[in-house]
Amino acid sequence: MTDRRTFMRGALGVGVAGAVLAGAPSGRATATPAPVADPVVAFHGAHQAGITTPQQRNATLVAFDVLAADRRELTGLVRTLTERARFLTSGGTPPEVGIGAPPTDSGVLGPTVPADGLTVTVGVGASLFDGRYGLADRKPAGLTPMRDFPNDHLDEARCHGDLSLQLCADNRDTVSHALRDIAKHTRGGMQVRWRIDGFVSPPRPSGTPRNLMGFKDGTSNLDVSDSALMDQLVWLPEGGSYQVIRIIRILAEFWDRVSILEQENMIGRRRDTGAPLDGDHELDVPNFAADPVGTSIPLTSHIRRANPRVPQTDGSRILRRPYNYDLGVDSVGDLDMGLVFVCYQRDLAAQFEAVQTRLADEPLVDYIQPVGGGYFLVLPGVRDVDDYFGQTLVG
Amino acid sequence: MTRPAWPSAARRALLAAIVLLPLAGCTSDPAPDASPSTAEVAPPAAESVMGIARSVCGTSWTGHGGDRTFLVKNTDTVTTDVELVDPGNGAVYAEVESLAPGTTRSLRVRLGHGAYALRCLPEGVNMLTGPTVRITDGPQDGTPAVLPVDDQDLTGAVGRYRKGVTAGLAVLSDDVAVLRRALHHGDRADARTAWLTAHLGYERLGAAYGTFDEFADRIDGLPDSLPGGVHDKDFSGFYRIEYGLWHGESPSSLAPVGDRLASDVAKLRHDFPEQRTDPMDLPLRAHEILEDTLQSQLTAAADQGSGTGLATAEANLDGTQAVLDAIAPVMRSRYAGWDQVGVWMGRARRLLKDARRPGGGWTPVASLKTIDRRRLDGTIGALLEELAPIAAIGETRRTS
Numbered sequence: 001m002t003d004r005r006t007f008m009r010g011a012l013g014v015g016v017a018g019a020v021l022a023g024a025p026s027g028r029a030t031a032t033p034a035p036v037a038d039p040v041v042a043f044h045g046a047h048q049a050g051i052t053t054p055q056q057r058n059a060t061l062v063a064f065d066v067l068a069a070d071r072r073e074l075t076g077l078v079r080t081l082t083e084r085a086r087f088l089t090s091g092g093t094p095p096e097v098g099i100g101a102p103p104t105d106s107g108v109l110g111p112t113v114p115a116d117g118l119t120v121t122v123g124v125g126a127s128l129f130d131g132r133y134g135l136a137d138r139k140p141a142g143l144t145p146m147r148d149f150p151n152d153h154l155d156e157a158r159c160h161g162d163l164s165l166q167l168c169a170d171n172r173d174t175v176s177h178a179l180r181d182i183a184k185h186t187r188g189g190m191q192v193r194w195r196i197d198g199f200v201s202p203p204r205p206s207g208t209p210r211n212l213m214g215f216k217d218g219t220s221n222l223d224v225s226d227s228a229l230m231d232q233l234v235w236l237p238e239g240g241s242y243q244v245i246r247i248i249r250i251l252a253e254f255w256d257r258v259s260i261l262e263q264e265n266m267i268g269r270r271r272d273t274g275a276p277l278d279g280d281h282e283l284d285v286p287n288f289a290a291d292p293v294g295t296s297i298p299l300t301s302h303i304r305r306a307n308p309r310v311p312q313t314d315g316s317r318i319l320r321r322p323y324n325y326d327l328g329v330d331s332v333g334d335l336d337m338g339l340v341f342v343c344y345q346r347d348l349a350a351q352f353e354a355v356q357t358r359l360a361d362e363p364l365v366d367y368i369q370p371v372g373g374g375y376f377l378v379l380p381g382v383r384d385v386d387d388y389f390g391q392t393l394v395g
Numbered sequence: 396m397t398r399p400a401w402p403s404a405a406r407r408a409l410l411a412a413i414v415l416l417p418l419a420g421c422t423s424d425p426a427p428d429a430s431p432s433t434a435e436v437a438p439p440a441a442e443s444v445m446g447i448a449r450s451v452c453g454t455s456w457t458g459h460g461g462d463r464t465f466l467v468k469n470t471d472t473v474t475t476d477v478e479l480v481d482p483g484n485g486a487v488y489a490e491v492e493s494l495a496p497g498t499t500r501s502l503r504v505r506l507g508h509g510a511y512a513l514r515c516l517p518e519g520v521n522m523l524t525g526p527t528v529r530i531t532d533g534p535q536d537g538t539p540a541v542l543p544v545d546d547q548d549l550t551g552a553v554g555r556y557r558k559g560v561t562a563g564l565a566v567l568s569d570d571v572a573v574l575r576r577a578l579h580h581g582d583r584a585d586a587r588t589a590w591l592t593a594h595l596g597y598e599r600l601g602a603a604y605g606t607f608d609e610f611a612d613r614i615d616g617l618p619d620s621l622p623g624g625v626h627d628k629d630f631s632g633f634y635r636i637e638y639g640l641w642h643g644e645s646p647s648s649l650a651p652v653g654d655r656l657a658s659d660v661a662k663l664r665h666d667f668p669e670q671r672t673d674p675m676d677l678p679l680r681a682h683e684i685l686e687d688t689l690q691s692q693l694t695a696a697a698d699q700g701s702g703t704g705l706a707t708a709e710a711n712l713d714g715t716q717a718v719l720d721a722i723a724p725v726m727r728s729r730y731a732g733w734d735q736v737g738v739w740m741g742r743a744r745r746l747l748k749d750a751r752r753p754g755g756g757w758t759p760v761a762s763l764k765t766i767d768r769r770r771l772d773g774t775i776g777a778l779l780e781e782l783a784p785i786a787a788i789g790e791t792r793r794t795s
Contacts, residue, residue: 067770099788
């Protein structure tokens with residue numbers, strides 16, 4: 001069970017702080033249809049939203065370099081970040097500034113900002129714990145910089161960062177508005193280092209959404225409603241979690257020139273149904289034990305390497321939250337698309353890195369190229385209106 | 396160390412609540428001059444429409460503090476501005492500009508404790524102030540009121556600014572003469588040094604977005620918009636000379652460009668006393684000079700080979716400072732973030748100073764360490780956020 005829930009709220013409903021939010025003026029005789037219920041994901045809680053929250057359709061992952069001059073400014077920065085996240089995820093009407101300033105809000109979402117299921121998930125990277133802010137002695141032992149794995153093609157400009165922001169919402173404009181708002185209000189305190197936008201496809205035609213290799217991705221993900229499992233594999237005792245972001249390019253044209261048999265053997269599942277190669281349906285559980293030499297599901301297949309389903313590897317399971325990305329074209333005119341692989345876990349070394357190590361040199365590596373990303377410690381949730389991101393860390 | 400700029404008080408977001416005005420009746424005070432229009436009767440709901448006309452500036456209204464939306468309707472035949480003011484000093488809380496006849500617009504404000512009145516400024520007619528309403532409940536502080544700035548307020552600022560530009564043009568004229576001689580003489584090193592001095596002298600004048608009219612393009616135009624780019628026959632001025640001096644063209648071959656530059660500067664100097672400076676331009680320029688720096692210099696887009704974009708950025712800071720000095724008497728009392736501007740100006744200046752090479756040369760923007768470049772971009776960005784309200788406050792408004 002998760003202590004966070006999504007609830008539906010009409011545009012005229014009551015927000016978290018109890019303030020009345022007004023969309024259209026009430027009582028006006030009008031032919032416009034009643035406002036559609038605005039989904040709100042609770043902002044306050046022991047854990048941040050955006051991890052076990054059902055995956056919204058659109059996401060932006062951004063890493064920042066923190067520019068704050070000292071610890072006090074860093075505290076100001078995370079407080080501002082908290083205020084913005086609280087407002088944006090709750091929705092409401094931006095305050096009127098009068099004639100003395102440009103509007104505080106871009107207006108992209110209209111005069112009243114809908115929550116639109118927005119979640120803002122904030123993490124900090126290992127580099128924040130260098131000498132700049134006197135945090136070196138507070139660096140969690142498990143927080144390391146992202147490793148350069150054997151098959152990686154990392155571009156330093158798209159790696160690491162002092163702070164990560166995962167913005168997810170049902171609509172693209174909401175995500176875009178949130179990033180613009182946060183960047184405006186934190187200008188001078190942090191500067192974007194890299195950014196990647198992603199989307200979740202609708203089920204095609206059913207079941208788990210597909211990635212841009214055409215395969216269902218995330219079929220055997222952890223059950224977020226199992227709170228004991230979440231405590232065992234995802235949540236840290238203080239309420240945070242470790243976040244891995246990997247920007248993984250898919251060499252789409254090359255992949256499309258590979259026979260279906262070879263594709264399916266590399267993944268270990270059927271492309272059409274998502275069923276494991278030893279099953280009929282997507283949710284059939286592969287029985288690796290019954291196939292010790294890999295006659296139906298090759299030993300080198302992705303699903304077998306990633307999760308061998310033996311007791312020794314049970315603890316290395318991760319909570320995946322992947323997004324597809326589609327960025328444009330490269331220098332030879334090939335499409336630049338792939339997967340923004342995001343996952344959450346309690347222990348980077350024992351979980352993500354263990355999985356990644358098992359995947360080293362899998363046949364699939366010829367068709368995918370990890371080009372960027374980073375490791376971040378997602379801070380504990382903001383508990384109430386007086387709390388702020390990282391209070392126990394910087395306070 | 397002063398506190399950081401984020402969050403500045405004006406930007407702090409609050410969960411706002413819109414409370415609509417309770418029903419308000421029609422005006423009980425018909426106009427003596429029998430204006431053809433009357434105040435609109437409010438609809439039978441919790442929402443009221445304020446009728447605005449030459450003779451009537453809103454109905455009397457009552458209510459409570461907090462977030463409010465007034466609906467104002469122009470029932471007259473002339474366009475009018477409507478302001479919500481503090482009747483004591485005329486400071487403006489909120490406004491609707493250019494309300495056309497027959498149209499209704501909303502005026503949003505958070506009412507704090509204090510005195511409020513609607514003020515109508517119909518075109519060609521004296522302003523008219525409606526009844527005073529005192530708010531004693533709800534939040535203590537509402538939307539801040541700002542004393543309006545009129546052309547008169549900026550007269551002194553324009554004078555100070557123009558005096559500075561006039562002096563700067565004299566220096567520029569001398570520096571361009573040195574450059575011209577160096578080009579004719581044919582010594583590349585001398586020409587490069589003279590070019591930088593003269594170019595920075597121009598950039599220090601704080602020209603941006605239309606200052607100096609067509610002279611700006613002739614003196615400091617970039618090749619981007621020319622069909623032939625850097626090889627276009629119309630590419631002239633400082634950037635043309637820079638391109639040549641750093642792309643192997645002989646200084647003497649650039650002498651005609653130098654002659655033309657000297658002539659353009661002389662014409663500008665001659666014409667400047669006759670060019671009018673719109674008072675509103677000064678508050679606008681407070682952020683526009685550096686908006687241009689961010690777009691053209693910190694991206695290196697304007698660099699024609701010298702790699703002196705950071706020197707230009709520093710000169711643009713000087714130009715911005717000159718504008719700020721000129722408008723300080725008007726702005727200091729009106730803008731709560733004025734001191735923050737100084738803090739970020741100081742930070743930007745320090746970063747540019749640190750980027751200077753020990754020998755006095757400049758690091759090209761693209762050669763800065765990534766983090767240093769990001770810090771500079773972020774700092775100029777933060778400074779721009781602090782400068783932007785100056786343009787809003789300095790938008791001139793009628794005060795009679």
